[in-house]
Amino acid sequence: MIRDLIRPGTILRLVVFAALIAFLLAPDRFAGLLAPLTSNGAPPIYHQSSLVDLTLSHLFTVAVSTLAAAIVAVGLAIFVTRPAGAEFLALSRAVVNIGQTFPPVAVLALSVPIMGFGEGSTRLALFLYGLLPIFENTLVGLSTLPPAVVETASAMGMTGRQRLLKVELPLAMPLIVEGIRLSAVIGLATATIGSTVAAKGLGEVIVAGLLSNNLAFIVQGGVVTGVLAVLISDGFQAVARHAAKRRGVSSGAPPAEPDEQQAAA
Amino acid sequence: MTTLSDAATDRAATPRVDRLGVVIAILVVVALALPFATFRATRIASGTGLRLFDALPAGTAAAVAAVLVAALVTAVASRRPTFRLALGALALAALALGAGAAGAHLTPADNPYARIAPASGFWVGVFAAAMLVTDAMVRLKLGPVGRLVALAVTAALVVALLASGAWSHLSLIAEYRNRADVFWREAGTHLVLAAGSLAAAVVIGLPLGVLAYRLRKLRDPLINVLNIIQTIPSMALFGILIAPLGWIAANVPGAHAIGIRGIGMAPAFLALFLYSLLPMVANTVVGLNGVSRAVVDAARGMGLTDRQRLIQVEMPLALPVILTGIRIVLVQNIGLATVAALIGGGGFGVFLFQGLGQTATDLILLGALPPVALAFAAAVVLDAVIEISGKGKA
Structure with a gap:
């Protein structure tokens, strides 16, 4: 744990995090840095809303939808891997494969006619799209357990519920966390676009910059969103590594499974 | 590797009712209960939802409803993938042609600005039929060439539908025509x-x-x-x-x-x-x-x-x-x-x-x-x- 903390990568992340917090709390101190990007005396710092408020609502939107998606997706994946839900297994795999070809921005746009403008449609889109990676990863985790482990658990007299809670889910945990990471990263990106449908979030700063041709707004909105996404993704990867360690797999969750990289949105 | 899910599939190989079929059947019923088309007096006016029998001439509406009911029955009663595929595809075709017919039926002769669009019932129906088709395709275990052929046929049918003018009274096509x-x-x-x-x-x-x-x-x-x-x-x-x-x-x-x-x-x-x-x-x-x-x-x-x-x-x-x-x-x-x-x-x-x-x-x-x-x-x-x-x- 201590050794983890003094690795150069960790230190770099802490510095970046501190810089992010400093910028969000006192953006005007950075005005000099951004001023060269403006022209005709345009303001270098976005002041229509507070950056802290925008960041918090952005994160809240993503957190609520990702949490809801995680609960539903893990529940569904458990259901289709039990005998009662076996009939849905093949179809649900196909639906997830097809669903993941849908561009997240299209899902966002299509949820506007259903939910109207504002946070509602963004949350619906984030929730719907967020289901897919979590469901897929949970399904892979639950359906590729080493048979010896499962048989041992049954032989020990564990009931189905005990086996699920004490053996299957803990073993699948690194993959489940990786799925939640993917959903959160896609959610952060889609929530940024959500500003075009009047959801409160950091995309507002970028959109304002694009509309008023103010590069300083675009860059500060872009950098804050980008840094947030990278730090949150790293955080989830650390949790996945921790879960993998507990599981007794030293290699940890691979950061770049070639099959699961459709993170950008 | 023997997996849990394989074992689960084996155990559930012979249940009495097809649970997926029941879900699809419920969706079809919901689709029939919801409005099939929306009528708006202008492009961005708020719309009025019309159920299947209000949106189409009685004969056409009955035909669309009959196909949907047949798909519903197939979903619950038949396990043969070819049947399910055929009825699912037929239901999709009926919905698509029905939507086009609704456009033609509802567009008033004296108001070129009126817009007709498929409504929630249409979309739920499409979703249910697509589930039936997808499930059948998965069960048929088509090879790569089979899947390419299926994609080509689907694309050809969509192009034919758009080229035939069957949808020309729908507002989506009106938006396209304008630009x-x-x-x-x-x-x-x-x-x-x-x-x-x-x-x-x-x-x-x-x-x-x-x-x-x-x-x-x-x-x-x-x-x-x-x-x-x-x-x-x-x-x-x-x-x-x-x-x-x-x-x-x-x-x-x-x-x-x-x-x-x-x-x-x-x-x-x-x-x-x-x-x-x-x-x-x-x-x-x-x-x-x-x-x-x-x-x-x-x-x-x-x-x-x-x-x-x-x-x-x-x-x-x-x-x-x-x-x-x-x-x-x-x-x-x-x-x-x-x-x-x-x-x-x-x-x-x-x-x-x-x-x-x-x-x-x-x-x-x-x-x-x-x-x-x-x-x-x-x-x-x-x-x-x-x-x-x-x-x-x-």
């Missing part, structure tokens, strides 16, 4: 963005992947950097790239002349290219890593040079994994190119964001449905290609 020229221009831009950035990523990413495979020291830092880029939200990356490209356009002689601008297609293209590098490089490394040592040693023993070995032995063996990278990139870029419109990069996103700006649902659909269809088709085609390319090596 047909722009539509095809933006479609071209969209394809150039998605396919062009893929081509650039292949040209740069493949050698970079080979290099990362050869040089262990380079591998982790490179993949880490590409991973971070992949994590940055598209709107943020599109925006951030405006700054350096704008500077280049203003300060590097000749850059402006070859189309480099701070805003527009250049930053969008560059962002898509950067997003594409991770799947290309990572999959090239994974694919080359997967080539068995024995094969490499045998090639070396035969006296092949490094270059010969790479081109004649390692690359062909790594091809399926590299193609998987190309599939990820293409599907991802078709979707992400939609966002390019926000920074003036064009593409289908132009209609999508215009539609959002005007709260015009049909315009949103005009911008959102083509990328969805393109990404789906690209995934089906490349999945088939990957399967075929992998077969020769097994």
Whole structure:
């Protein structure tokens, strides 16, 4: 744990995090840095809303939808891997494969006619799209357990519920966390676009910059969103590594499974 | 590997009722209860929902309802995939033709501004029928060629439907008619963005992947950097790239002349290219890593040079994994190119964001449905290609 903390990568992340917090709390101190990007005396710092408020609502939107998606997706994946839900297994795999070809921005746009403008449609889109990676990863985790482990658990007299809670889910945990990471990263990106449908979030700063041709707004909105996404993704990867360690797999969750990289949105 | 889910499938092989069929049947009932079409007096007026029998002449409505009920019965009663596929496809056709007929039936002769659009009942019905078709397709276990044929037939039917004019009274087509020229221009831009950035990523990413495979020291830092880029939200990356490209356009002689601008297609293209590098490089490394040592040693023993070995032995063996990278990139870029419109990069996103700006649902659909269809088709085609390319090596 201590050794983890003094690795150069960790230190770099802490510095970046501190810089992010400093910028969000006192953006005007950075005005000099951004001023060269403006022209005709345009303001270098976005002041229509507070950056802290925008960041918090952005994160809240993503957190609520990702949490809801995680609960539903893990529940569904458990259901289709039990005998009662076996009939849905093949179809649900196909639906997830097809669903993941849908561009997240299209899902966002299509949820506007259903939910109207504002946070509602963004949350619906984030929730719907967020289901897919979590469901897929949970399904892979639950359906590729080493048979010896499962048989041992049954032989020990564990009931189905005990086996699920004490053996299957803990073993699948690194993959489940990786799925939640993917959903959160896609959610952060889609929530940024959500500003075009009047959801409160950091995309507002970028959109304002694009509309008023103010590069300083675009860059500060872009950098804050980008840094947030990278730090949150790293955080989830650390949790996945921790879960993998507990599981007794030293290699940890691979950061770049070639099959699961459709993170950008 | 015997998996839990396989065991579960075996145990549930002979239940009394098809539970999936029951879900589909419930959806069909819901679809019949919801409004089938919406009537609006003008393009952005609020609409009135009309149920199937109010939206269509009695005979047509009865025919559509009969097909839907037949699909419902099939979903519950029959387990034969061919039956389910046929009835699902028939239900989709009935819904599509019914929607077109509703357009023709409801458009008043004296009001060319009236707009008819399919409503929630239509969409729920399409969803239910699509589930039935998908489930049947999964159970039929079509091979790669079969899937390509199915895709081609579907595409031909959709083109035939649009070309026949059966939908010409629907508001989606009205939106298209008003901007047909722009539509095809933006479609071209969209394809150039998605396919062009893929081509650039292949040209740069493949050698970079080979290099990362050869040089262990380079591998982790490179993949880490590409991973971070992949994590940055598209709107943020599109925006951030405006700054350096704008500077280049203003300060590097000749850059402006070859189309480099701070805003527009250049930053969008560059962002898509950067997003594409991770799947290309990572999959090239994974694919080359997967080539068995024995094969490499045998090639070396035969006296092949490094270059010969790479081109004649390692690359062909790594091809399926590299193609998987190309599939990820293409599907991802078709979707992400939609966002390019926000920074003036064009593409289908132009209609999508215009539609959002005007709260015009049909315009949103005009911008959102083509990328969805393109990404789906690209995934089906490349999945088939990957399967075929992998077969020769097994």
